[in-house]
Amino acid sequence: MTLARRFARTLIGFGALTIATLLVAPLVGPTAINLRRVFDFSVPFRDNTDAQIFFVARLPRTLAGACVGALFAAAGVVFQGLLRNPLATPFTLGVSTGAALGAVLAITFNWSVGFAGISAVPVAAFAGSLVAVVIVYALAQARHRGLSTTVLLLAGVTMNAFFSALVLFVQYFASFADTYRTLRWLMGDLDVSSYQPILAALPTTVAAFLIFAWLARPLNLLSLGPDSAESRGLDVTRAQRAAFFSASLATGAAVSIGGPIGFVGIIIPHLVRLIVGPDHRLVLPAATLFGAAFLVGCDLVARTILAPVELPVGIITALIGGPFFLWLLIRRP
Amino acid sequence: MAAHPKTLSVWAIALLLLLPPNHPITKSLNHQITQSPNHQITQSPNHQIRRIISLVPAVTEMLYAIGAGPRIVAVSSYDTYPPEVKKLPNVGALLDPNVERILSLKPDLVIVYGSQTDLMQQLARASIGVFDYRHAGLADVTSTIRTLGERTGDGAAAEALSQRIERGLDAIRQKLKGRPRPRTLLVFGRERLALRGIYASGGIGFLNDMLEVAGGTNVFAEVRMQAVQASTEQILAKRPDVVLETRATNSAFPIGDRDAELSVWKTLASVPAVRNGRVLFLFDDRIVIPGPRVVEGTEVMAKALHPDLFK
DSSP states (O other), X not given: OOHHHHHHHHHHHHHHHHHHHHHHXXXXXXXXXXXXXXXXXXXXXXXXXXXXXXXXXXHHHHHHHHHHHHHHHHHHHHHXXXXXXXXXXXXXXXXXXXXHHHHHHHXXXXXXXXXXXXOHHHHHHHHHHHHHHHXXXXXXXXXXXXXOHHHHHHHHHHHHHHHHHHXXXXXXXXXXXXXXXXXXXHTXXXXXXXXXXXXXXXXXXXXXXXXXXXXXXXXXXXXXXXXXXXXXXXOHHXXXXXXXXXXXXXHHHHHHHHOOOOSHHHHHHHHHHHHHOSOHHHHHHHHHHHHHHHHHHHHHHHHHTTTTSOOOHHHHHHHHHHHHHHHHHHHOO | OOOOHHHHHHHHXXXXXXXXXXXXXXXXXXXXXXXXXXXXXXXXXXXXXXXXXXXXXXXXXXXXXXXXXXXXXXXXTTOOOSGGGGGSOBOOOSSOOOHHHHHHTOOSEEEEETTOHHHHXXXXXXXXXXXXXXXXXXXXHHHHHHHHHHHHTOHHHHHHHHHHHHHHHHXXXXXXXXXXXXEEEEEEEOOTTSSOSEEEEOSSSHHHHHXXXXXXXXXXXXXXXXXXXXXXXXXXXXXXSEEEEEEOGGGOOOGGGHHHXXXXXXXXTTSHHHHTTOEEEEEOHHHHSOSTTHHHHHHHHHHHHOGGGGO
């Protein structure tokens, strides 16, 4: 089969799944809503509870899930390709822990001033992720021409531990309620209740995906090792830099919307590779689509399974994702 | 993230909160909570108590109210009331009790949270009396005061205080008898300037009980948990008549932010409370600390819910 046909098949297959999930998710929830009433525009919006549940609660939440899932899954693919390590996740290089530090500071010290109408916690989380990215990059750059992935990995893991310690340090001064809120933030939450966090993350998201589109071929070459990639005409340092910054920004944007939701960034890339093979030109779009569908699906389970109480979505991603992934591993001939 | 004792205990609490209401663990917890708190007595009760350390602000207030205040030698880092406590040494709190300082102050009774099992064991080994406490319902405030009074030798004062509290609560109930009961969402935490991470009172616990006495009906009455994370959808579906946002005094929204904090609710325009301007802020320790001031706290709530009756 030619690449074009495989590409089309992948896109149609995963695209159909994603669209189906996105259509079903806002229709299902702990409350029964009447679709005809939702789209009955003769009733003023402020009087129409069904429409408000649909447009204020469920639609932003579904979109947030789709964005976050797509960003984490694609960033996971890029980090695994860049570090040539199957265990890499969007959280390996300290980006999410930097974001966590920002969020914890905002929660503990009750920062209320955000940026352009967005509340403080997402802004602080994104700022924290940027700080982590800059530090890790500077370290990896310091004593090498180009970018050493080994130093990158070591610096990232160390910064992860360092930021974790800072998170605990800040938490130590927090009141009990704030500590609990921090912990809850760390489990991930997609109930955004407005489009603002999504819109705020949109420029970063678009930029990251544009770079991802360009990165597919360079990542294929990098998988052969930097030397072979170089000999085939790839500017390795440039590709690595692009991969590092785009995937880090994608992670920062995703964490600012939904918190550090685990497992999506590692399980989806591997799942997709088991289905479409290792070619990044297929893996990247497939992971993006499947990541979106997976997280929206997990959030659907999280908000309905124990209704009226909700489970944190991060618990569901691991509970569903873990066994499913193991089953795929065993089943594979 | 590395396991840290504080993180671990918070995890444990979080996991308990996540359990479904009909789960056996939750059931046994609720059972324990609705019964009067289980006080471990590791010392003969007629022993004269002279040096008390309280790690629980609510119990510190109770001790002062029954006249045992002068015998308190140290309190927790969260204690702020009565003002005298600010002069006392502090020995940590729920998650970070300073055992060394506690022992060095030679207490003969230490008030701890029921979850501080390590601390309880350490104190038992040092043959120091322990009074363990858990936040529970409103009825447990007076039962705790009575048990505490017997323990410290202030039984008569404790009985008098308990009766005063019970009469005070009854008076509020009587006053509101037959009044319409607004369906109320009682929020005690959320993200600043956003409707995210909203924590509300479930159908058990002192906040829920105070709300009921204050003439309101909790919209989450059927959820058998003390804390519920309320999603936007649930709030829209429950359609509360009143939203009470309550916080401790030191977590009050700054005056300059209050209009902005109020207007974040406008997204949920179909909720009657939002539409009728009945989203109310109550920053009052008397509401969030289940101590001897619960009557005043409940009155504050009642005034917010029934303003016409308390002119």
